[in-house]
Amino acid sequence: MLKTYTYPKFNYRSPPEIASGKVLKVPVVVVGAGPVGLGMALDLDLQGIPVLLVDEDDTVSIGSRGVCYAKRALEILDRYGVGDAVCAKGVSWNVGRTFFRESEVYNFNLVPEPDHHRPGMVNLQQYYLEEYLVRRAATRPGIELRWNNKLVSVTSHGQGATLKVETPDGLYTVEADWLIAADGARSPIRRMLGLEVEGKIFMDRFLIADVVMKADFPAERWFWFDPPFHPNQSVLLHKQTDSVFRIDFQLGWDADPEEEKKPENVIPRIKAMLGDQREFELEWVSVYTFQCRRMGRFNHGRVIFVGDAAHQVSPFGARGANSGLQDADNLGWKLKLVIDGKAPQRLLDSYSEERVCAADENLMNSTRSTDFITPKSRASRTFRNAALSLARDHAFGRSLVNSGRLSVPAFLVDSSLNTPDEDAFAGRMLPGAPMDDAPVARDGAPGWLLQSTGNCFRLMVFVDDPASTDTSALSRLAIGGIPLEPLLVSRVPVTACALPCVHDIRGVAARRYDARPGTTYLIRPDQHVAARWRAFDAEKILAAVARATCRQ
């Protein structure tokens, strides 16, 4: 098979503990260097926590894995320092076409909403993302990456976890105050600790082929329901980078995976699909079944689960890695406050609550897509075909057609960390919402609002003109050692300001946040809104920080 990508081989080094026989003591160990484990390590590094990251392998993910990175994940990757690399290498697509039987039913053009730094999504093979994250982690002195280090046993106790790690040179022991399990859908840690994961397996099989197109082919997403070249099933074609296309063929439960994977069976399917003589070569072929399931809770004492280890969805909607990165985003700052003794350990319960809520939304959406794409009864199939036939001419029919609902960030509106609104606001930046971006200028240079937030609690205050605003109350705001960094958002260009300040160049920030002079937002380190008011009130602000950190 053709290879467009050369898998890097990361250096294994014999751990010093093997020669010394000493137990390695660390504050945090992350197990699993996939996108979520690597993101977690980079998040903790931004918080100033040293991290040991171990992985049983010595390269990136192999084969057909994640493809689609949505806007919120890209914004998180910006915080981790790899957003530019991912966006530069990834491909954007806007046009999607939906086919039913012989013909196109409709197409859509997802023109990106203007005035956001990042697009709605980019497509990129998972190995590139991992490579960029590894490269970034390697530049961080606080992150120690150990390849070919396989966790073989774990015991959890009140003060942390004891791990036995196997290497080519033998075993050593790690005592970690905190263990973060990013070890994937089949999480060995989950199994070793005897923890349950509940859900269902979908009685269906999918053939996943990564194909290198030798001829030009549009950067579009094509989805077929019941096409003549693959009757009664669905097919998805999706562009990746390097002229590689991802093709998913629904096979049905009775298909024989070994037979279906053979090139002599795969190639005719693809030829029939392309319907012409365009040349292509196979890069990777595999057969998958899908599961939708999650753990009852994601934190168990000093052991915390993130990504697929905690929750698993069907791939329709790209909700796997995208939600896993949001887990890391949610957990990093909370763990930091708990380790520093600035917040009680139950703040980590809110990690579980918030991300369980997000996982349920992802499970719901991906299950709905799966049910639409693969109807389980005659009635369900009839309704699906009816929706598809109405979609050709009617907007309401198109809104019912579900070929995957792309990952969108969780609005944590029911979180106990939010302070409910006392004042009236329009728009969608309510407590729990992930921040909307906006074009701003900082020190005269154009940039983005999200670049001036993140990693710490921030008080975002909208002002008419910082030069004529008394900002003395804004500096040195803190509670229990948790500082509150101010950020002024000015309506007019900033001439002089003692505090961090951005200019809302076209008024987009004020519009998106329904802000007037004096409007104050409390922003969490993960760029979610915690509280907001029409006027600055130090007492209310400190109470909201206390609430957002479980200090109450």
Add this chain to the structure above:
Amino acid sequence: MALNLNPNLSEAGKRYFSAYSPGDDFYELLIGAHRDLSDEQSELLNARLILLLANHIGDIGTLREALAVARDGVQG
């Protein structure tokens, strides 16, 4: 009352963050209502549902229009 052919579903008191959510909410309810029914029972459920909704809509002009649109995609 002209037949509305644009997306028109919503639930009182519920706030949506994605345009597709209300349609998907309804579709899940609809398919869920058919769970564990035989094909014949499903047909009966659909017929009862149409009669209920027709009575709720009330305006026969609108219903005539809906019948025509529905029939248009079935003739062949």
